[in-house]
Amino acid sequence: MLINNDTIIKDDNPLMREKSKSVKLPLSKEDRDLLMDMFNYVKDSINPEIAEEKNLRPAVGISAIQVGVPKRMAAVRLVDIDKNDNEIIHEYCLVNPKIISSSVQKAYLKSGEGCLSVLDEHEGYVVRNARITVESYDALQDKFIKIRARGYLAIVLQHELDHFEGKLFYDRINKENPFEEIKNALII
Numbered sequence: 001m002l003i004n005n006d007t008i009i010k011d012d013n014p015l016m017r018e019k020s021k022s023v024k025l026p027l028s029k030e031d032r033d034l035l036m037d038m039f040n041y042v043k044d045s046i047n048p049e050i051a052e053e054k055n056l057r058p059a060v061g062i063s064a065i066q067v068g069v070p071k072r073m074a075a076v077r078l079v080d081i082d083k084n085d086n087e088i089i090h091e092y093c094l095v096n097p098k099i100i101s102s103s104v105q106k107a108y109l110k111s112g113e114g115c116l117s118v119l120d121e122h123e124g125y126v127v128r129n130a131r132i133t134v135e136s137y138d139a140l141q142d143k144f145i146k147i148r149a150r151g152y153l154a155i156v157l158q159h160e161l162d163h164f165e166g167k168l169f170y171d172r173i174n175k176e177n178p179f180e181e182i183k184n185a186l187i188i
């Protein structure tokens with residue numbers, strides 16, 4: 001599937017509010033191909049030359065609903081720093097991911113969140129859980145995995161999983177006080 005800035009569905013489309021359905025395993029060729037196209041989007045999108053040529057907006061994740069397919073699949077790829085200050089690449093092609101536990105502690109990105117399906121600015125803190133454990137099938141490794149995510153990765157995974165429920169990041173911004181201080185929150 002051709003995935004670019006023009007084909008990605010935006011938040012004025014009611015489909016973005018629909019719940020996505022579980023995916024049958026083993027993956028069909030069609031589902032796997034779509035998930036790989038989504039993964040290649042996020043991978044290519046951070047390369048300025050390819051992004052310009054293919055009309056991609058930089059992203060660290062994309063869910064299938066954003067290309068019009070209401071299935072519980074998401075591709076995630078991001079570079080983070082581990083506790084020893086080493087660069088670490090997190091990359092997943094998730095099928096039916098589920099959060100099985102979350103921390104009490106909250107977290108948010110200082111600069112707010114963005115989304116390939118959202119063109120308008122929505123300022124404010126998007127408050128999420130600081131740590132989550134996700135169980136999922138991963139089509140990159142072709143096995144079931146458990147991800148213990150914290151910080152940025154935890155935020156990105158929660159953002160993508162929200163798409164399965166028809167939720168967008170700005171739904172989680174406090175409308176009365178978008179920059180309300182959150183006690184004990186991890187600020188990223």
Ligand SMILES: [Zn+2]
Nearest residue numbers: 114115116117
């Ligand atoms: Zn999004």
